[in-house]
Amino acid sequence: MELSQIGRDEVMSILRKVGDLCPRRISVYLIGGGAMALRGEKDATRDLDLVLESQEDAAVIKKAFEGVGFIVDARRPDECHALVDAAILSKPAGLRADIFVGKVCGKLRFSEGMKKRASLVDKFGKVTLFMCSREDIFLLKSVTERSRDLDDMMSLFRRGLQRDIILRECDLQTELAGFRESHIWEAFLLVKIEEMEKRYGIGIPWKRSLKSRAEIKMGAHRILKEIDRGYLSVGKLTEAMKETPTFMRKCVGYLEEIGEIRVDRKTRPYRVTMKK
CATH class of the missing domain: 1.10.10 (Arc Repressor Mutant, subunit A)
Incomplete structure (x- = not known):
């Protein structure tokens, strides 16, 4: 069966319905393909990746998604086995909502810098929707294991990225976790960038700095x-x-x-x- 994909108008429609069902005010941050679809940076997505600030907010949003027809999917898709901290909800045709709290993929923290760089989309009922910056989506996609994320990273790169924002966020992530406990985020990003260069035959001008x-x-x-x-x-x-x-x-x-x-x-x- 062909999996569903939705464009900008359908993303907005779903989120508007979800917002109408929320009983209290909540801030929701849209990352990944959903945010790219809203910006017109990709035609369609089959994932709505959302970051919430607390478990209580996540429970409210999860219930609202269930109210518009999503169901909790206990079987994690093979390509997303890294999403250990997400509440994964799906519709029968494969459209999915991944709800994260504080961290994405159990790795990158959703930092204050990411929140500040996020732009306001609209208010839907009690839900205030923000979408993350291109730079933060690019970094967040470097720690996922979905095969199509490389295409999204390439699309973001072609539209222009501010290297310094990405590198500063890598340093901030290290600071938040503590150096001994932190992953080396530049190494995650370097692997994906090298894959991009190989697949698309391009050169990333700041690869040398990242590698160093x-x-x-x-x-x-x-x-x-x-x-x-x-x-x-x-x-x-x-x-x-x-x-x-x-x-x-x-x-x-x-x-x-x-x-x-x-x-x-x-x-x-x-x-x-x-x-x-």
Whole structure:
């Protein structure tokens, strides 16, 4: 059976009906293909990806979607097994609404920066609908595993993206999670960008900058592990990791900048300690 796809007018119609059923005021943030359809950046979508700010708001929206004919789908689609934190609702023909609370795919946090960059669409009953910026949708799609997301990322890239917004958000995500616990978001993004270049035969002008940032953060993670193993000087760390002094300076400098380590430059060789 062919899966349903809906365009801008149908997205608005569904969300208007959902808003009419909500008993209290709620802010809803539309990400992914639904937001792209509203902007006219793609003709149709079969997913409505929504971010809510609390479990209570999510429960209200879930009930409203059920009121317009969506049902909870306990069987997670294979291509979306990463969506572990989403309440997935679907209609029989395959149109789906994924409801996230605070995080997307259990990975990226829906940050204050994302909220500020989101633009107001309209108010539907008690629901105030916002749609996320192109830059944030591009980043969010880099952590999903839907095959068609690469096409959406390409469409967003062709319409123009502000690189600095994406890179700053990667840093913010690291800060929110804490460096030791954080994923290296630049690495996720780099993988998708390399796939885009291969599939579409293009060149991403800021790939080199992204790759450098990913490598420095990966190197910084390795340094922390080596410090835990007892390597407490920059020289010993360089030997243990078999990296160039230039690269090590960048990694050590990054860890100092984010407050993870302290370097005593009065000693020879420089001594490294963890900040508590």
